[in-house]
Amino acid sequence: MKRILVIDDAATVRLYHREILEKAGFVVDEAINGLEALEKLEQAPFDLYLVDVNMPKLDGYGFLRALRQLDVPQAPAIMISTESSASDRHTALVAGANLYILKPIKPEQLLAHVQGLLGEWQD
């Protein structure tokens, strides 16, 4: 079973993503900011990361940069943002995101992206 880490400082958002992903058969863990995500993946890496942009202590960009430099099995990351400017998208992709999508998220859209990325990653 694929393990997904949901990184967002808003508890409701984590719960929303968790319910969608668990219903689809994924195993979900949560982190409240980028630093906690790094702590968790040091214990056991994940198959995919859902990353919010704005978080305290370490934001989504900082998390992705750190993740991509770590000597751990790498995995795809989806950055979820409220900002639509081209520069934000660019920054996210340079930092190591595989996909940049905007809130609010619809369940079917999220699942399509997650399954698509996991499929690509295996090929």
Next chain:
Amino acid sequence: MGLKKGKPTPATDVPGERQQARDLDGLLLALQAEDPLTRRWAARDLEAYPEAAAALLTQLRSERENSVRQVILTALTGIGNETAIRGLIDCLYLEDVMLRNAAIEVLKELPDQVAPFMGQLLKDSDPDVRIFAVDVLESLRHPRVEEWLIEVISEDPHVNVCATAVDLLGEVGSDQAKVALASLKQRFAEEPYIQFAADLALKRIEADEA
């Protein structure tokens, strides 16, 4: 070799970068030094000088070294005067995400000082700034928090601003929020996230009343 009784660091062992004058002028000079360690110690000691807030804010914007940034932010939290608050609010408009998030974090630590600016921030024309403002509300120990949140979900046209406010209403909401939550659900009937978050908030509010 083996275990030896250690000694505290003697008073004569002053960090080199701390040897220059520790008065305001000396510190302001040190805040712009080449060496990051000198800048970090200067920022730390400047917390004792509220009049240094403007200089700290200027340095914050150009500072590249993370450890110095962090100490400047801590010093600004300690100072917490109007100059500091206004300067941190200005950071919410910057492109630099790290600085924006850091500013939000500091503002959350200073609820009383931020409260007077809240009304204006929640009406800002930039939806991102409004989201940040709602984020700051999270830690605000202020009697008007719920009222502000209800205003946001009743009036704000931007779905993500409302989404951020609903998250928080699940925690602080009371009976007064129920009508606004119900009309929010109608306003964004096509958004599953809003439905989910509003339902969760309503469920929690109702559990409170039981």
Next chain:
Amino acid sequence: MLNHPRISDEDFQKFREFFYRKTGMLFEDGKRYFVDKRLLERMAATDNETFRGYFTLLRFQASGAELQALINLMTVNETYFFREEYQFQCLVGSMLTEIVTRRTSNKPIRIWSVPSSSGEEPYGIAIYLLEHWPLLRQWDVEIISSDIDTQILKQAKQGLYSDRALQHVPEPLLKKYFQRVGTQYQVRQTLREAVEFTQVNVSDSADMRSHRHFDVIFCRNLLIYFDDISRKKTAESFFDALNPGGFICLGHSEAMSRISPLFDIRRFPEAIVYQKPLEAR
């Protein structure tokens, strides 16, 4: 009773999210009884008949005193020898190896244990080094241990312990490093002389200035009792107290992810610890 207070499922969820955000401690559903019991205890102590009233106090009280009281109650803090032993295993198995490999001089390795409490931690570290770190023959190690409380420092220097504090010390080590004094055990003099005890308030910058150049800091179950700002400030002082590449170990319920982004996370086989970046000064 008509109004017997209780914690509903929704209350528990709400509380759990709030407490997690504030402290990083996440209570699993299995901890429900433990959490409810303590919440009800604090509700009674603060004269709140409903969870809602209590939660408002917790969330909005300007001083944050009630949150502190609750944290104290939720973190059962016992001190005994070799508590959270995996970190000592990490010290001798990984951290010290890295430190001596990097070392370009033969200056002593410095370890700081704060708060000392009644001394179980610093003496435990000393025993661990003597027993499990063969390189101690080639290197000098200094252990300094500090506490804000002078009474407890006096007790730590005396090194007298009851059976309870020694329950995890194997018999041979007990014989080797302790002697019986009445109903208690005292740390042998050679070991007591190997640890320097000092009084330190970690929030005081002058105190902190006199405690620097450390390679490893153990600061377990202390920061959890501080408010956000003091916690961040103390972490920044520890950053300055460490040599570049130095390590800091926190308690099991504490995470640097709630405190400060200054440190790198290091995963060793025995434990996850935090490191001041090598290139930092």
